[in-house]
Amino acid sequence: MLTIIAFFFAIGLLVFVHEYGHYWVAKRCGVGVLTFSIGFGKPIYQWQRGETTWQIAMIPLGGFVRMMDETEAPIADSAKQKAFNNKHPLQKIAVVLAGPLANLLFAVVAVSICYLVGVKTLKAEIATVQPASIAYKAGVVAGDQVISVGGRPIDSWDQLQVELFDYAGAQTVALELRNKTGNTRSVELPLGAVSADKFDQHLLSRLGLSPFYSRTILAAVQTGGAAAKAGLQVGDTIVAVNQLPVKTWAEIQAAVLASNGRSISIEVERKGQMQQFNVTPIVELVDGVQVPRLGIAPEADRFKNQAQQLTIELSPVAAVQMGVKKTYQMAVLTLRMFGKMLIGVLSPKQVSGPIGIAEYAGQSASLGWLAYLQFLALISISLGVLNLLPVPILDGGHLLYHSYELLTGKLVPASVTEWLQKIGLTLLLMLMALALFNDTSRLLLG
Template sequence: MIENISGFVGSAFGYLIPFLLVLTVVIFIHELGHFLVARWAGVRVLVFSIGFGPELLGRTDRHGTRWRIAAIPLGGYVRFLGDANAASGTDHEAIEQMSDRARSETFAAASLPRRAAIVAAGPFANFILAVALFAGIFAFVGRPVTDARIDTVQEGSPAATAGFQPGDIILSINGDAISSFAELQRVVSSNADRALGVTVQRSDGQVQLNVTPERREVEDGFGNKMNIGVLGITRSFEDGDIQRVYAGPVEAVKLGMGETWFVVTRTLDYIGGLFSGRESTDQLSGPIRIAQVSGQAATVGAAALIQLMAVLSVSIGLLNLFPIPMLDGGHLVFYAIEAVRGRPLSERIQEYGMRIGVALVLMLMIVATSNDIAHLWSL
């Protein structure tokens, strides 16, 4: 019994520490984006907080900003002069009692373009972080590249039905060049139940094949299950088929941007699939699952953990751009309406919007956490 408890505690800490490291860096960069642009725009920042709730550690800098680490590490915020709360609601009563100089340093007094820039800077900073992390992996860790050569074709699989043969080298899919087996897997896994036009190289020349990846539940080396598209083929491991490629600085940044864009498009495609019924909500993950994956990535190595950090940074940046009141994207929608109308929406309408936003975010958290619990229960 004692050994079981000790093992559980050790496993929990093994997940918790990498999770906190990943989440803290991503949140810090997000809030730093808001902070830096606010300072540039002349808005005074009162609080820069990593986490919510009671303060654990903190210090006040010479500009009067309180930098703090709070007890609940699932988020963060930057509070500006004139804000009523961490959600950047305006404290009109407090602003009216300020001097003209202090009032000019409030978020509410900033011009519309500057307010929009401050809000957009958080997600933008997350995308920059992701590009930098991906670029660092491509430059310093490199990537194993395996020729997209087929070794075996499973009987009765989509590949067999379409006419793929051992020894085929896949050149392109839907007209886009394929340079490695990993790239092939990425395209196929994200196109379940969608017809693909594939060009392959055979000894007798190029052949055009049409195949529809089958949606199948697969399990990774850690027991995590995912619903992805598969063809039913395995790669070739002949001498010379595998090599590690390192990118130069410019190429690494380009690859980092491409990787970031892939995460964005894959996420948007999944969300579109939720509305069309093509995808299931059981793939949504919350903090428990993210903590588990963080711990698993840490056991693989620093590169895997950094890659997870980059993916999470993209996800948080993109999520915050959704047009949901309470999120950065919701604020940007309000500002867009203000730009068209020439005046902001009434406080009452914005308050109702915030309530709807809170309800939507809570629903999302409930679904994701339920999936996390169901996943743990199945282990």
């Protein structure tokens, strides 16, 4: 229920912000607005305010503002000065731009509020490096603090992922690291080793990086797994593998990986008693690689993980500056990601639709209003950027029409706009179909 409420509230609010941007500027340009609709299809609730009919319609996935326009319907002579088609091209451009800019302005305000209250995130400190992973082979070690990516400073784990996303398609990227003793060094992280269809929200874990510390105490033992068959139990503390003492979970992982599926000796402490077990890992195929597994999971180190938490709280002026900065960065990143999908650097599997948005809406809402507000800002940026794309039927397409009129003094011929609208609608439907296919695939296949 929370997911459904969070989804429809997000869509309704952001569509309202977008359409109200069009409406507000249209009214100030003297354009008559006939209908302001949240949703498409049959209206389920309407009210009149002046010349405008406000309504909520049956299909909530969008909205529209219908203006007086002689190209759509006849207008009385007394109202022709209020027709959109009779306005100066600069006024038309302003009305078209207002919707996407309203979404970006909303994001600035939302992000500013978040930083004013205090954004909770994690330090850009690497707690665990998966043995034999991409990061491990590049020379990243547990305890390293990431200072910069490609020369750009990093202040949180979230920012680390965002900056790495910006290097999608690059073969390598330079990470500047600071170790536990305070010394700094640079390593080249081979991003080219991550395939396009794997360059997603799980990128950092695919690289072998985690911000969470673990203890050597077993929190879970898989039923039917190698460890369970050998006799290991939840609560056991692993103290040695093959007679070599282990103090971190990474050392246990390294020892299991090095076994290549051969039997290993594991010494555990159970209720104050030392016990030894011989365990033969089960080899599984993961991304085309044979990986030995014990079927165990560690207990989180709550004390260290609490120390990893970071709250960034700014003054009002600094919060607004951060809101502008983050909105700009995410808008540019969204454009770059879309461009990289078009040229095949990123997989189109990353495109998400209503189901995916609903899932993220529910997850963020369950974490509290601050996380939900950050989610709203991110979706609002995506909505604003998407509508600015130069695709007929979107705001960006209409922007091209009116720019042509401004430069030439002529309208785009109706036959041309009709043909372009059909192309734009086809492209939009294809994008929606792709998004729904991806959402369904993730839902059914995981």
